[in-house]
Amino acid sequence: MAWSKEKILINIENLMRSKFTNPKEAFEYFDTDNDGQLTKADLKQLLKEAKVSSLIRGLVAEFMLNEFDKSKSGTVNWEEFKTVVHTYVKE
Numbered sequence: 506m507a508w509s510k511e512k513i514l515i516n517i518e519n520l521m522r523s524k525f526t527n528p529k530e531a532f533e534y535f536d537t538d539n540d541g542q543l544t545k546a547d548l549k550q551l552l553k554e555a556k557v558s559s560l561i562r563g564l565v566a567e568f569m570l571n572e573f574d575k576s577k578s579g580t581v582n583w584e585e586f587k588t589v590v591h592t593y594v595k596e
């Protein structure tokens with residue numbers, strides 16, 4: 506199966522819809538150490554649960570950090586995550 510950005514986003518959207526009732530719940534679930542930041546490892550776990558192939562998870566997590574980590578902290582905080590969700594997941 507070929508992976509495209511669209512397919513990955515659809516998988517993430519499906520995960521959000523099936524597993525969580527709102528974006529905050531998803532963020533808190535993946536923020537395993539509760540420091541308010543999602544690390545690259547946390548993003549890879551999100552991608553794993555979204556059934557994105559293990560072959561490309563690292564690459565996609567890297568891409569997500571580059572695109573959404575506006576503060577360049579190397580992690581995605583709640584404000585940044587909210588932007589991601591609102592950009593890609595239709596209410």
Ligand SMILES: [Ca+2]
Nearest residue numbers: 536540542543
């Ligand atoms: Ca964290």
